[in-house]
Amino acid sequence: MSYFDAASAAPLHPVARQALQASLDEGWADPARLYREGRRARLLLDAAREAAADAVGCRADELVFTSSGTRAVHSGIAGALAGRRRVGRHLIVSAVEHSSVFHSAEVHEADGGTLTQVPVERTGAVSVEAYAAALRPDTALACLQSANHEVGTEQPVAEVAEVCRAAGVPLLVDAAQSLGWGRVEGDWSLLTASAHKWGGPSGVGLLVVRKGVRFAPQGPADERESGRAAGFENIPGIVAAAAALRAVRAEAAEEAARLRELTDRIRVRVPELVPDVEVVGDPARRVPGIVTFSCLYVDGETLLHELDRAGFSVSSGSSCTSSTLTPSHVLKAMGVLSEGNVRVSLPPGTPEEDVDRFLSVLPGTVSAVREKLGAPAEVTKTPAASDTLVVNALGKRCPIPVIELAKVIGDVPVGGTVRVLSDDEAARLDIPAWCEMRGQEYVGEEPADHGSAYVVRRVS
Amino acid sequence: MSYFDAASAAPLHPVARQALQASLDEGWADPARLYREGRRARLLLDAAREAAADAVGCRADELVFTSSGTRAVHSGIAGALAGRRRVGRHLIVSAVEHSSVFHSAEVHEADGGTLTQVPVERTGAVSVEAYAAALRPDTALACLQSANHEVGTEQPVAEVAEVCRAAGVPLLVDAAQSLGWGRVEGDWSLLTASAHKWGGPSGVGLLVVRKGVRFAPQGPADERESGRAAGFENIPGIVAAAAALRAVRAEAAEEAARLRELTDRIRVRVPELVPDVEVVGDPARRVPGIVTFSCLYVDGETLLHELDRAGFSVSSGSSCTSSTLTPSHVLKAMGVLSEGNVRVSLPPGTPEEDVDRFLSVLPGTVSAVREKLGAPAEVTKTPAASDTLVVNALGKRCPIPVIELAKVIGDVPVGGTVRVLSDDEAARLDIPAWCEMRGQEYVGEEPADHGSAYVVRRVS
Numbered sequence: 001m002s003y004f005d006a007a008s009a010a011p012l013h014p015v016a017r018q019a020l021q022a023s024l025d026e027g028w029a030d031p032a033r034l035y036r037e038g039r040r041a042r043l044l045l046d047a048a049r050e051a052a053a054d055a056v057g058c059r060a061d062e063l064v065f066t067s068s069g070t071r072a073v074h075s076g077i078a079g080a081l082a083g084r085r086r087v088g089r090h091l092i093v094s095a096v097e098h099s100s101v102f103h104s105a106e107v108h109e110a111d112g113g114t115l116t117q118v119p120v121e122r123t124g125a126v127s128v129e130a131y132a133a134a135l136r137p138d139t140a141l142a143c144l145q146s147a148n149h150e151v152g153t154e155q156p157v158a159e160v161a162e163v164c165r166a167a168g169v170p171l172l173v174d175a176a177q178s179l180g181w182g183r184v185e186g187d188w189s190l191l192t193a194s195a196h197k198w199g200g201p202s203g204v205g206l207l208v209v210r211k212g213v214r215f216a217p218q219g220p221a222d223e224r225e226s227g228r229a230a231g232f233e234n235i236p237g238i239v240a241a242a243a244a245l246r247a248v249r250a251e252a253a254e255e256a257a258r259l260r261e262l263t264d265r266i267r268v269r270v271p272e273l274v275p276d277v278e279v280v281g282d283p284a285r286r287v288p289g290i291v292t293f294s295c296l297y298v299d300g301e302t303l304l305h306e307l308d309r310a311g312f313s314v315s316s317g318s319s320c321t322s323s324t325l326t327p328s329h330v331l332k333a334m335g336v337l338s339e340g341n342v343r344v345s346l347p348p349g350t351p352e353e354d355v356d357r358f359l360s361v362l363p364g365t366v367s368a369v370r371e372k373l374g375a376p377a378e379v380t381k382t383p384a385a386s387d388t389l390v391v392n393a394l395g396k397r398c399p400i401p402v403i404e405l406a407k408v409i410g411d412v413p414v415g416g417t418v419r420v421l422s423d424d425e426a427a428r429l430d431i432p433a434w435c436e437m438r439g440q441e442y443v444g445e446e447p448a449d450h451g452s453a454y455v456v457r458r459v460s
Numbered sequence: 461m462s463y464f465d466a467a468s469a470a471p472l473h474p475v476a477r478q479a480l481q482a483s484l485d486e487g488w489a490d491p492a493r494l495y496r497e498g499r500r501a502r503l504l505l506d507a508a509r510e511a512a513a514d515a516v517g518c519r520a521d522e523l524v525f526t527s528s529g530t531r532a533v534h535s536g537i538a539g540a541l542a543g544r545r546r547v548g549r550h551l552i553v554s555a556v557e558h559s560s561v562f563h564s565a566e567v568h569e570a571d572g573g574t575l576t577q578v579p580v581e582r583t584g585a586v587s588v589e590a591y592a593a594a595l596r597p598d599t600a601l602a603c604l605q606s607a608n609h610e611v612g613t614e615q616p617v618a619e620v621a622e623v624c625r626a627a628g629v630p631l632l633v634d635a636a637q638s639l640g641w642g643r644v645e646g647d648w649s650l651l652t653a654s655a656h657k658w659g660g661p662s663g664v665g666l667l668v669v670r671k672g673v674r675f676a677p678q679g680p681a682d683e684r685e686s687g688r689a690a691g692f693e694n695i696p697g698i699v700a701a702a703a704a705l706r707a708v709r710a711e712a713a714e715e716a717a718r719l720r721e722l723t724d725r726i727r728v729r730v731p732e733l734v735p736d737v738e739v740v741g742d743p744a745r746r747v748p749g750i751v752t753f754s755c756l757y758v759d760g761e762t763l764l765h766e767l768d769r770a771g772f773s774v775s776s777g778s779s780c781t782s783s784t785l786t787p788s789h790v791l792k793a794m795g796v797l798s799e800g801n802v803r804v805s806l807p808p809g810t811p812e813e814d815v816d817r818f819l820s821v822l823p824g825t826v827s828a829v830r831e832k833l834g835a836p837a838e839v840t841k842t843p844a845a846s847d848t849l850v851v852n853a854l855g856k857r858c859p860i861p862v863i864e865l866a867k868v869i870g871d872v873p874v875g876g877t878v879r880v881l882s883d884d885e886a887a888r889l890d891i892p893a894w895c896e897m898r899g900q901e902y903v904g905e906e907p908a909d910h911g912s913a914y915v916v917r918r919v920s
Contacts, residue, residue, distance in 0.1 A: 029773075
């Protein structure tokens with residue numbers, strides 16, 4: 001078995017396991033109590049806080065432990081917005097943040113706040129200019145991830161922090177995907193992260209609020225963790241999380257170089273081995289270990305299932321693998337192909353052979369899925385007389401509308417158009433992406449009786 | 461060392477430790493993923509949910525795991541209030557609930573909701589009649605603990621659930637102190653609990669919402685745990701929590717009888733061994749393992765420190781052991797003595813010898829603390845001419861005002877009064893309690909230039 005989904009959760013680091021087991025005996029008592037067991041628990045908690053703060057590059061009293069990265073984001077955003085309520089109620093986020101950021105933003109909007117989503121380039125990164133342009137006098141908080149969880153693209157955090165600082169706006173950095181690899185550079189104000197992404201246990205996140213940042217914790221009061229994270233502290237988990245962070249950091253430079261080589265291999269080889277593939281994300285500014293690509297004419301769910309059968313655990317942003325039947329908001333914001341999407345995220349220590357085996361298995365797996373779906377091999381037909389064709393793909397889900405389009409494009413003469421009727425959310429993303437990959441012209445989307453008509457002009 | 465503070469946190473049950481270690485290898489992946497590691501994690505989570513639901517006596521789909529008991533209470537109260545917002549915004553709680561309930565109630569009131577606190581009897585229990593009287597047509601939610609965390613008194617939950625049901629009001633039961641001992645009987649609507657109270661790991665709570673109860677989760681949306689507990693699931697912790705619950709339940713009947721015998725021994729022996737002690741809480745309707753008493757003329761913090769030096773870890777509701785310098789709200793609501801307060805809560809498995817050693821150590825410890833504070837041994841003085849004395853105890857903290865009162869009561873004739881000037885919160889509770897214990901008459905409290913004047917009439 002090759003587990004290639006470290007961006008969701010990494011297996012427990014051996015150091016974390018040792019630390020967890022050791023602290024089960026010492027860290028179960030209430031650290032607020034003054035008796036021996038409480039004092040021991042408090043010592044462990046304090047030491048873990050010092051270690052985590054050192055890894056983050058902040059003061060220990062700026063860092064609290066939460067019950068998850070999601071909770072850290074929820075609490076961080078709510079507290080920072082409330083702390084600056086007098087300044088205004090405008091929130092800025094990038095269009096490719098983690099869902100926990102978007103869910104916080106939804107609550108803020110429902111409560112009367114305003115929101116700006118900064119768009120991203122096709123690489124998945126925001127431009128500093130676009131981010132700066134979103135800042136307003138009433139901006140209470142800006143949020144930007146350090147690196148994207150679906151495509152691995154690093155964001156220009158230090159530069160954005162600088163423009164935010166100049167505008168007097170605090171920047172919250174969701175560092176979930178990068179903290180194991182190194183500190184987040186730049187003059188940010190708040191930072192969140194999640195231990196199970198770096199080989200710590202689940203059930204531990206962290207929230208850093210720099211001194212001087214106005215912060216008003218929301219929700220019911222609680223004395224623990226400086227009032228910023230309610231509930232009895234999970235000290236064995238916290239100790240293990242801090243130990244794992246220290247351990248992965250010690251190995252980070254060497255392991256990053258090794259994983260970069262492996263993901264670069266996937267970036268280069270997959271398009272050579274598999275036809276009609278788009279590799280997405282920035283080719284250079286990226287975290288180690290994550291590489292993402294999309295395959296035309298492929299049903300993501302079936303592909304994941306077949307890869308699982310072949311011994312590979314990966315994830316996907318395709319619409320058919322989500323409960324909402326819409327493609328991932330990240331791929332949407334980037335404007336890249338979403339069908340047959342595969343994210344490979346290698347945990348530290350992934351053997352080179354596993355990656356090579358993946359590269360040897362993938363082409364056959366993709367072509368088997370395509371064959372099953374009746375995807376077109378090559379367009380060889382002679383054009384018919386009509387220079388306009390309508391394809392009715394209503395009720396059909398990704399990747400069928402694109403497959404139907406590809407099947408008939410050869411039936412119209414060069415200059416002729418195909419109108420694809422579709423009510424599948426993914427078509428809006430994937431038909432333009434297909435045009436770009438296949439050198440055809442995407443004319444646009446028009447309303448139709450049901451769903452939309454996507455108009456494509458044959459160019460070659 | 462004898463750890464007698466199980467009501468704060470119990471040491472990890474051996475079964476929990478085994479389950480935790482086993483599930484570290486199997487339960488770290490994302491249970492929402494469809495690949496092998498995700499499916500394994502999902503199986504563990506589902507099995508733990510079944511086991512916990514069986515212990516609670518509910519359906520598995522009524523139970524979610526939270527990151528702590530506090531979070532379960534916060535989410536349960538907020539969700540139930542929001543779900544019944546159309547009915548009204550009235551919340552009922554007993555006066556002796558856990559602080560997490562009160563903190564939720566504060567948020568509710570700050571947001572425009574109304575609150576009724578049902579008073580308790582001197583035993584710490586609410587009367588069903590008083591609870592029923594608090595119900596109103598606009599009552600959205602009622603909360604009642606199954607047993608009190610400071611004095612062990614069981615609440616009449618089943619009877620209160622019945623009157624709530626008749627009024628169409630959902631009852632939320634905080635079962636933190638009792639779930640390890642058995643199911644909560646009665647027709648309650650919501651239930652919360654905390655794993656580290658029953659020997660599970662910290663970082664796991666549970667929230668049960670019965671089918672048919674209107675419930676609208678508050679805060680940012682999240683797909684996990686039916687949308688009722690945001691953040692990546694701590695599956696190893698959850699598995700360990702469920703395993704521990706099953707294990708303590710298997711031993712509960714026998715262990716409850718044994719611990720009851722030990723706490724009864726403390727209840728009976730402490731007043732025999734130590735003069736001027738009030739044992740608090742219901743003598744019969746109580747959870748096993750908890751016994752609480754207060755000692756006149758004793759500084760709770762010093763007593764805890766001395767008991768810690770003697771090898772006993774206990775807690776206290778005395779004002780001097782709290783960060784707010786006010787006595788515990790539970791002791792206040794019961795109207796019992798708060799000075800020199802000691803809660804003994806025995807973890808399952810406590811050896812009888814440890815309890816006997818505690819009983820042998822306690823009298824000397826208490827008398828040493830009293831001696832250090834200059835507490836009066838016996839009132840032997842001859843009354844002075846004046847029939848009114850004023851004791852200025854301003855700026856002095858518990859137990860000094862009571863000690864000063866006791867020192868001079870013999871200086872006034874029978875029928876004469878002593879006015880104690882005090883700005884210590886604990887005096888309001890402890891001076892009337894002293895009068896009751898010493899058979900003197902508490903006349904009342906009058907405003908003074910600083911603090912209050914507490915007037916006591918010598919009767920004997």
